[in-house]
Amino acid sequence: MKPITLKDIAKALDLSPSTVSRAMKDNPAISLQTRERVQAYAAKHKYKPNTLAMQLRTNRVNTIGVIVPEIVHYFFSTVLAGIQDEAEKKNYNLLFCLSNEDYEREVKSVETLLDARVCGILASQSKSTRTFDHFQEIIDNKVHLVFFDRICTGINTDKVVVDDYAGAFNAVEYLISTGCKRIAFLGATPWLPIANNRRMGYEDALRKHRLPVEKELSQVCDTVDLAKVVIPQMLALDPPPDAFFCINDEVAAYCIQIAKSNGFNVPEDVSVCGFTNSYLTEVTYPKLTSVDQHGYRMGEVAARLLINRIEGRETKPGIVSRLIKTKLVVRESTK
Amino acid sequence: MKPITLKDIAKALDLSPSTVSRAMKDNPAISLQTRERVQAYAAKHKYKPNTLAMQLRTNRVNTIGVIVPEIVHYFFSTVLAGIQDEAEKKNYNLLFCLSNEDYEREVKSVETLLDARVCGILASQSKSTRTFDHFQEIIDNKVHLVFFDRICTGINTDKVVVDDYAGAFNAVEYLISTGCKRIAFLGATPWLPIANNRRMGYEDALRKHRLPVEKELSQVCDTVDLAKVVIPQMLALDPPPDAFFCINDEVAAYCIQIAKSNGFNVPEDVSVCGFTNSYLTEVTYPKLTSVDQHGYRMGEVAARLLINRIEGRETKPGIVSRLIKTKLVVRESTK
DNA sequence: TCCTTTAAGGTAATCGGTTTCATACGCGTC
DNA sequence: GACGCGTATGAAACCGATTACCTTAAAGGA
Numbered sequence: 027m028k029p030i031t032l033k034d035i036a037k038a039l040d041l042s043p044s045t046v047s048r049a050m051k052d053n054p055a056i057s058l059q060t061r062e063r064v065q066a067y068a069a070k071h072k073y074k075p076n077t078l079a080m081q082l083r084t085n086r087v088n089t090i091g092v093i094v095p096e097i098v099h100y101f102f103s104t105v106l107a108g109i110q111d112e113a114e115k116k117n118y119n120l121l122f123c124l125s126n127e128d129y130e131r132e133v134k135s136v137e138t139l140l141d142a143r144v145c146g147i148l149a150s151q152s153k154s155t156r157t158f159d160h161f162q163e164i165i166d167n168k169v170h171l172v173f174f175d176r177i178c179t180g181i182n183t184d185k186v187v188v189d190d191y192a193g194a195f196n197a198v199e200y201l202i203s204t205g206c207k208r209i210a211f212l213g214a215t216p217w218l219p220i221a222n223n224r225r226m227g228y229e230d231a232l233r234k235h236r237l238p239v240e241k242e243l244s245q246v247c248d249t250v251d252l253a254k255v256v257i258p259q260m261l262a263l264d265p266p267p268d269a270f271f272c273i274n275d276e277v278a279a280y281c282i283q284i285a286k287s288n289g290f291n292v293p294e295d296v297s298v299c300g301f302t303n304s305y306l307t308e309v310t311y312p313k314l315t316s317v318d319q320h321g322y323r324m325g326e327v328a329a330r331l332l333i334n335r336i337e338g339r340e341t342k343p344g345i346v347s348r349l350i351k352t353k354l355v356v357r358e359s360t361k
Numbered sequence: 362m363k364p365i366t367l368k369d370i371a372k373a374l375d376l377s378p379s380t381v382s383r384a385m386k387d388n389p390a391i392s393l394q395t396r397e398r399v400q401a402y403a404a405k406h407k408y409k410p411n412t413l414a415m416q417l418r419t420n421r422v423n424t425i426g427v428i429v430p431e432i433v434h435y436f437f438s439t440v441l442a443g444i445q446d447e448a449e450k451k452n453y454n455l456l457f458c459l460s461n462e463d464y465e466r467e468v469k470s471v472e473t474l475l476d477a478r479v480c481g482i483l484a485s486q487s488k489s490t491r492t493f494d495h496f497q498e499i500i501d502n503k504v505h506l507v508f509f510d511r512i513c514t515g516i517n518t519d520k521v522v523v524d525d526y527a528g529a530f531n532a533v534e535y536l537i538s539t540g541c542k543r544i545a546f547l548g549a550t551p552w553l554p555i556a557n558n559r560r561m562g563y564e565d566a567l568r569k570h571r572l573p574v575e576k577e578l579s580q581v582c583d584t585v586d587l588a589k590v591v592i593p594q595m596l597a598l599d600p601p602p603d604a605f606f607c608i609n610d611e612v613a614a615y616c617i618q619i620a621k622s623n624g625f626n627v628p629e630d631v632s633v634c635g636f637t638n639s640y641l642t643e644v645t646y647p648k649l650t651s652v653d654q655h656g657y658r659m660g661e662v663a664a665r666l667l668i669n670r671i672e673g674r675e676t677k678p679g680i681v682s683r684l685i686k687t688k689l690v691v692r693e694s695t696k
Numbered sequence: 697t698c699c700t701t702t703a704a705g706g707t708a709a710t711c712g713g714t715t716t717c718a719t720a721c722g723c724g725t726c
Numbered sequence: 727g728a729c730g731c732g733t734a735t736g737a738a739a740c741c742g743a744t745t746a747c748c749t750t751a752a753a754g755g756a
Contacts, residue, residue, distance in 0.1 A: 044736065048735090078711085079711075082712085082742065087413070106432055119456055122455045124446070167409075280644070286646075306644055367742065377705070379708095414742035
């Protein structure tokens with residue numbers, strides 16, 4: 027029982043396929059009588075035009091591909107929600123790929139998406155990616171590419187990023203304003219621009235207020251496993267830090283736990299500030315101060331930019347770079 | 362600059378399209394010499410077969426659609442990760458739709474996916490869905506459908522569910538075993554089977570241990586906003602509950618906060634147990650006891666079931682129902 | 697020498713629509 | 727009655743690949 031085609035309708039009503047095609051689109055060249063006859067028959071038999079056939083003819087698919095490194099992740103899931111909402115509004119479908127922070131899989135995802143002939147790709151780089159040929163291939167194939175958040179500095183294309191520098195700068199400056207003087211930075215691998223920018227924001231804020239930038243207070247610590255090792259080490263320093271500025275909320279939440287179990291009061295002895303402003307912030311004790319990255323908005327902006335490119339509505343020449351502003355949300359984990 | 366097609370190659374090498382097609386597939390009817398010539402030319406010009414054309418011909422797409430009610434949501438994002446991993450392994454692409462708990466959008470998503478002619482759909486119902494014609498239409502269109510988690514009882518099709526009843530029963534029995542006698546249930550709208558099953562597990566556990574099932578201790582409270590209203594009311598009862606069994610971790614986490622700010626010690630005065638075992642469990646204070654739903658596994662199982670159906674490998678006749686076992690993870694929020 | 701076989705490749709139909717370019721007919725007009 | 731014009735429809739090409747069915751030429755056998 028194959029689905030009914032336009033030709034089936036033509037045969038059944040003793041018309042030509044072209045007439046049926048036109049009748050379905052209410053072409054005035056077809057008599058009203060015929061149009062109604064065709065449409066009635068089509069409705070009755072649940073005719074559905076074959077998208078594939080149309081796409082083949084126009085050589086255009088209304089699908090955009092998304093590559094994210096992780097999805098069980100507050101920030102990326104909010105971005106995806108923003109992308110999906112915007113895409114749906116503009117009548118684009120979403121082909122979803124997960125790189126799992128794995129370079130090989132990221133490469134495979136790109137191939138999958140190019141194979142599927144998507145008209146554009148939104149991507150956030152995996153942590154393990156060091157070479158960019160696969161991204162270049164997207165551009166070589168004349169497929170539009172917009173990076174979001176974890177952009178790829180080796181590729182010249184549109185991007186949407188969080189204002190990590192300002193986010194970090196403002197957060198650290200706020201910590202300083204509350205009296206903190208030995209602020210630790212729990213960062214991420216330095217080849218991720220987002221981590222680097224935050225570290226620079228952190229350091230510049232210290233420098234602005236004439237506080238020393240100390241190597242031992244700035245470490246890579248972006249996972250829970252690392253946190254269990256790094257944070258106790260830092261707390262054992264003499265003197266210990268009086269604040270932690272963390273690369274994400276999970277590390278920050280753990281930081282609160284670890285600090286408390288090591289006899290430090292939060293925020294009296296140490297302040298803790300996260301980054302993302304996920305739902306974790308409301309359930310830590312004390313509630314977590316964090317920098318909101320506006321992930322949903324980033325998704326919307328990235329999708330809109332990509333779609334504008336696809337539809338030729340983004341007139342600005344050269345590459346476009348959008349900055350999503352951050353906002354420090356002060357709760358109880360800082361003085 | 363359109364991408365190179367098979368016909369272009371044929372013209373360039375003065376061959377017919379059929380010869381090129383066969384040469385590309387290493388058909389022995391074509392001389393080795395020609396095969397190599399064609400393949401070399403194709404590689405040099407980055408020829409990519411047009412998937413659309415092949416799909417049109419075979420009338421088969423290797424894409425499955427997913428509809429989730431929410432994505433900024435620990436459980437659903439883990440399920441999606443499981444689905445994606447399994448789909449990728451079996452060489453299927455994922456078309457991603459978000460219903461946002463909205464009936465209209467769910468209907469639209471179904472239409473989108475049927476339009477895209479996916480070969481199967483994985484769906485979890487939105488909370489606001491009351492009628493099921495759109496799901497029936499999937500089946501009427503001979504597209505395979507597997508429900509996961511929030512199944513639709515009005516539709517006769519394969520499903521994968523968490524063993525909510527046993528999960529709730531065991532959790533409540535555990536609470537009783539620690540000495541709790543007035544256990545409250547913070548549930549969800551009763552037309553969701555998952556909520557109903559948990560309530561039944563809750564009530565049966567009480568009955569088994571000859572504890573009264575009280576109306577006032579069982580309420581709909583599945584969002585943070587509701588929690589702010591409902592939990593203080595319950596704590597004001599005389600006597601107050603000595604335990605809360607919550608429909609999800611967010612409500613449970615809030616419950617801890619609210620209990621503490623109302624002067625109750627957790628777990629000494631009230632125990633709190635969540636459902637999902639999300640990353641929230643590690644950052645509440647005290648850490649949250651919760652029922653693990655194994656979302657990732659559910660995603661894998663659902664995707665595998667769907668793909669087996671699509672490929673005709675699921676031989677079992679009638680509808681298949683898979684149960685994902687839960688596991689109570691005891692932490693510090695219970696005695 | 698003639699016929700058969702086989703290697704190597706070409707022709708054309710097909711998938712399901714869209715679109716350009718005819719065609720057929722009726723009617724009014726000079 | 728020849729011409730023009732508008733209306734309603736059909737025929738065929740096309741999108742890009744696959745494939746059933748031919749064609750051609752050379753080799754091999756009797």
